[in-house]
Structure formats: C-alpha cells, structure tokens
Amino acid sequence: MEHFVVSARKYRPQTFEEVIGQQAITNTLENAIKNNHLAQALLFTGPRGVGKTTCARILAKKINQASGGDLEEDFAFNIFELDAASNNSVDDIRNLNDQVRIPPQTGKYKVYIIDEVHMLSSAAFNAFLKTLEEPPAHAIFILATTEKHKIIPTILSRCQIFDFKRIGVLDTKKYLEKIAVQEHIEAEDDALHIIAQKADGALRDALSIFDRVVSFSGKELTRKAVTENLNVLDYDEYFKTTDLLLENNIPEVLVHFNAILSKGFDGNHFITGLASHFRDLLVSKDKITIELLEVGDNAKKKYLSQAEKCDLRFLLQGIELANDCDLKYKSSKNQRLLVELALMQLASVTFDGEKKNSKPYIISAVVFRSKTAKKSNPIFAVKEEIKIVAKQEIVEKQIVKELKTPIVDLAKVDLKNTAPRRSALSLKSLERKTEISKIEVDFEEVDGLPADAFSESKLLLLWETYINTLLDDGKKSLASIMNSNVPRLDNGIIHFQLPNAMMKDQLDRAKFPLVKYLREKLNNYKIDIVVDVNEEETKRYAYTPDEKYQKLKEKNKAIELLKKTFDLDI
Numbered sequence: 001m002e003h004f005v006v007s008a009r010k011y012r013p014q015t016f017e018e019v020i021g022q023q024a025i026t027n028t029l030e031n032a033i034k035n036n037h038l039a040q041a042l043l044f045t046g047p048r049g050v051g052k053t054t055c056a057r058i059l060a061k062k063i064n065q066a067s068g069g070d071l072e073e074d075f076a077f078n079i080f081e082l083d084a085a086s087n088n089s090v091d092d093i094r095n096l097n098d099q100v101r102i103p104p105q106t107g108k109y110k111v112y113i114i115d116e117v118h119m120l121s122s123a124a125f126n127a128f129l130k131t132l133e134e135p136p137a138h139a140i141f142i143l144a145t146t147e148k149h150k151i152i153p154t155i156l157s158r159c160q161i162f163d164f165k166r167i168g169v170l171d172t173k174k175y176l177e178k179i180a181v182q183e184h185i186e187a188e189d190d191a192l193h194i195i196a197q198k199a200d201g202a203l204r205d206a207l208s209i210f211d212r213v214v215s216f217s218g219k220e221l222t223r224k225a226v227t228e229n230l231n232v233l234d235y236d237e238y239f240k241t242t243d244l245l246l247e248n249n250i251p252e253v254l255v256h257f258n259a260i261l262s263k264g265f266d267g268n269h270f271i272t273g274l275a276s277h278f279r280d281l282l283v284s285k286d287k288i289t290i291e292l293l294e295v296g297d298n299a300k301k302k303y304l305s306q307a308e309k310c311d312l313r314f315l316l317q318g319i320e321l322a323n324d325c326d327l328k329y330k331s332s333k334n335q336r337l338l339v340e341l342a343l344m345q346l347a348s349v350t351f352d353g354e355k356k357n358s359k360p361y362i363i364s365a366v367v368f369r370s371k372t373a374k375k376s377n378p379i380f381a382v383k384e385e386i387k388i389v390a391k392q393e394i395v396e397k398q399i400v401k402e403l404k405t406p407i408v409d410l411a412k413v414d415l416k417n418t419a420p421r422r423s424a425l426s427l428k429s430l431e432r433k434t435e436i437s438k439i440e441v442d443f444e445e446v447d448g449l450p451a452d453a454f455s456e457s458k459l460l461l462l463w464e465t466y467i468n469t470l471l472d473d474g475k476k477s478l479a480s481i482m483n484s485n486v487p488r489l490d491n492g493i494i495h496f497q498l499p500n501a502m503m504k505d506q507l508d509r510a511k512f513p514l515v516k517y518l519r520e521k522l523n524n525y526k527i528d529i530v531v532d533v534n535e536e537e538t539k540r541y542a543y544t545p546d547e548k549y550q551k552l553k554e555k556n557k558a559i560e561l562l563k564k565t566f567d568l569d570i
Helices: 023-034 052-066 090-100 122-133 169-182 189-199 203-217 223-230 235-246 250-262 267-283 297-309 312-329 335-347 378-389 392-403 432-438 456-472 476-482 501-509 511-522 535-540 545-555 558-565
Strands: 041-045 079-083 110-115 139-145 160-163 488-490 493-498 528-533
Touching (some): 090 110, 169 189, 169 203, 189 223, 235 250, 235 267, 250 335, 267 312, 456 476, 456 511, 501 528, 501 545
Parallel strands (some): 079 110
16 A cells, blocks of 8 residues: 655645745745844744645755755754753753753754754743854744734844735635646636635645545545535535525525524534625625635625626625524524524515505514513404404415505606596605695596505404504504504495594594505595594593603693603603
C-alpha cells in the first residue's frame, strides 16, 4: 500500500510566490530581505491555517540564501522550531537562550521559529525578554501565534508584527481547482465553492476537507457529494423555501421544513442559513453590491433570478425575522415551534402587501384567532354554525380571497361609469386626519348597477373581515361597536341594533366607507345599513371610552380644561 500524504503537507508552499492570499506580507518580507532591512524579532499573528508557519519556514530558508549561501541548500541545520505549547517552562527558554549564543556552522543566520508563542508562561516570557531585545547578530526570532492578545506587551513592543488575514473564498476555490487538476479529479465549481466556504478562511482546513470528500466520492467531486459528506444544507433548499414563502404557501413551507429536520439538520442551522440566503438575495438586487455575493457561477445565476422576484421589503423583514428567531432559539423551550412561527410570519410578509398595516407580517387574525378569545362574540357563534353546514376548505378560501383585496380608499374611487356622487368637499385640500373624519359620500340607487343576491353567511364573513381591518388600522372603538351585535338581513336591508344613541352616532359617522365596502364585495349596489337603538339593552354593555369621558365630565367639569391644556386623548 502506497504511503498517502495529505494535501496540506503535499502542497505546502515552498516559495513566497506560492503563498495564497497574503501578498502584502510576502512582498514586505521579500523586500526586507532584498534591502537588508529585516528585523531580528518578528511576530506572525492571525487565524489558523492561513500560512504563518509556512511563511516563517520560507523566510528562514531565504535569509541564508540571500546572504550568499547555496540556492539549492535548505539550511535545515540553521532552522530551529520550538513548539511553545509543550515547551513553555522557564527551563525550556533558558536552554534556548544558551543555544542562541552559538554561531551557525554554515550560512550566516540561525533562525528560531517559536510556534504558539502565547502558550509560554509568564516566567518564561520574562526569561525571554533580554534575549529577544538584544539577540546576537547571527540570531533571528520568528514568533507565531493565533492569539496575539495573550502575549505580554513587553514582548509585543520588541517585535515587528505581521497580521495575517483570512483567505478569501474565491482565492481558496482557485487553489482547490489547481490541486484538483494536478490530482486528475473532476470537480464541480459549486462543490469546490462549498468546501471553500466551509473552511472559513483557513486554507489548511480547506485542503483537509478536500481530502475527506475525495475519499468519499472518488475522482468525481459533485455538489451533492460534498453537501452530503459535510452535512451542509444545499442552497437549493433555501431557494425552494424562498419560493414557497413568496407564494404565501404556509402548509408547504412547514412540510418542507419538516423534511429538512428529518435529514438530521438543526433548526438553528436552517434559520441562520435562511438569513444568509436573504442577505445574498439583497446584495444581488444591485449591480454595485453584487460583488459581495461569494458564490459559484451557477449559483450566482440562480440568485440573480430569484432576487428579481423578491421585494426589498420582503428581504429586509425576512432578515429581521430570521435574526430574531436565531437570537431566541437557544433560550426557547419549544425550538421547533419558534422556527415554524418565524416561517409562517415570513410567508405572510407579502400576503397583505397592498394594505398599510403596522405589522404586515403578522398572520391575519381572521384565520388564526384564538377560539377562547371569541366565545363571547355572537358573530363567532353564527360563523361556527355556518362552518358546520359548509365545508371548512371553502370558507377558508373565501376568507383568503377577501383579504387579498384591500379596502378601497374613498378618495381614490373611480365612478366613471356610474352616476355622479354628490359631495361638496375637495379632498385634495384636506389633511389626512380631517379627510377621514369629514368625508361623506351619498350612495344612490342607480339603475344599471348590479344587485346580486347574497347570503347572510357571506355578509357575516365580510362584516368580521372589516372589523379585523379596523383593528389593524388602530380603530378599536369602532371595531368594538361593530362587534357588539350581529347584523340582520331583511329584504336587502342590513339591520344593526345598538344599545344607545352615542354608539349609533359613532357608527353613522363611519357608515359610508362600510356601505361602500359591502356593496363592492357583495356586488350589490342597492343595499343599505339601518342602525337601530334598543335602550333596553343599554345596561348589558360596558361603556365606551367616549361614554366614560362624558360621565366623568358630568361629575367634574375641570376634566375638560385638563384635556385641552395638556392636549390629552381619550
């Protein structure tokens, strides 16, 4: 059996030109050697697997070559490597100090590479200070560490510091392509890109993952094989999830999420990946930011295609909701439900897009309102009887259909083909507040307009939909009045009974938009609403905020002065 050498060792760079992603540092070191301007103590710091030890070895070899040595000589006897993780005591450093005094037998310099130097004890650091500050002319120290903050300041001040950066995804992918060609491996572009992303800026990790995946799939490296072996959620899953969210298909989204969990993926991993997917779609919407999209060529086409379907508002709220779910995930006692709720909210972002709700991503209360909160509502009781007779699926489809059509603003109503309305107001000259409170439109029964027949059950559904719209718009008082009783249909006339005249006046002021809404939805322009008052029922209902205010004003007239002075609201 032939001895196998891992790619991280087999393809370790032997010259500065072969080092990937650290051009600024390698150029500086080459110029320092060329101009004889190299410090005697250097500190290489940065993440793991980015080339610190490799650059230290190349530098150690080049120093003696540049000083007149043989270019083919590796000067192995002049290079000393010390692992500070296992040699971190004072005695180890004292032995090093003794060795430093002896000049090299060949070449001009002795180079000491101390890896993981932050592992030295405080006493060892202090023992090393004097030698590091005034080393012999033939000694050069190269310190390497991943945690610069653990090195004492007196050591840092004596070193020339080089900060190594993480290697970019594209640079890592190109290097893997080069190795795949040398190893005669057919690798898909997306497969190598996933490996580069998984390595998180460490080239050594990328080569280790590459060896592992090649052992799994052989000479053909596919995206499917990589995602399966690395337990990475394929980006196709996120594309499918986003399509379902844009279609407002909550059931399919939940089923798709369940399929992902059944493959062994974690819910937190899925929701954080979805947030990153939304981020990638967001940067794909602008030519300026598209360079921030670090994906393969095939994936980039899919991102650009899906980004055209996504609204900017959907992506921004999607990132916000996904990140919020991620923050709450660890502390949640029901983590699956938390992710499912986030997905349902995401599927509702574009569901009510034309209506100006304060929280458009919240699922409509008509569909998901709690039964316990509606037991006292007479409309709910009638609605339940309707559902017993009708099929539940038909009723729910009707609700969804009605919700998708927003209530038409009266200021934008187009009545070109109808008789002219009688209104002396110029809506353009009024502020929005005044417009809502003063608008009055007289709807006449005009021959030629449709007057379709409709059932009382459909009327009740539209009545409740309008109540929920009022709640979404913050008109809780009017919604409470409409919710206090059940409308009754009699010969095309809608009769609604209230317990007192004050509630009747408030409903009469908001009657015209309601009539307009019902006429358009029912396609019947001859219906009208008659509001009756039944004083015998007055005691059965709690006071409205306006009634409470009137009662308090009767007891203490100073309340009116207080309200005007501080501009208070009821």
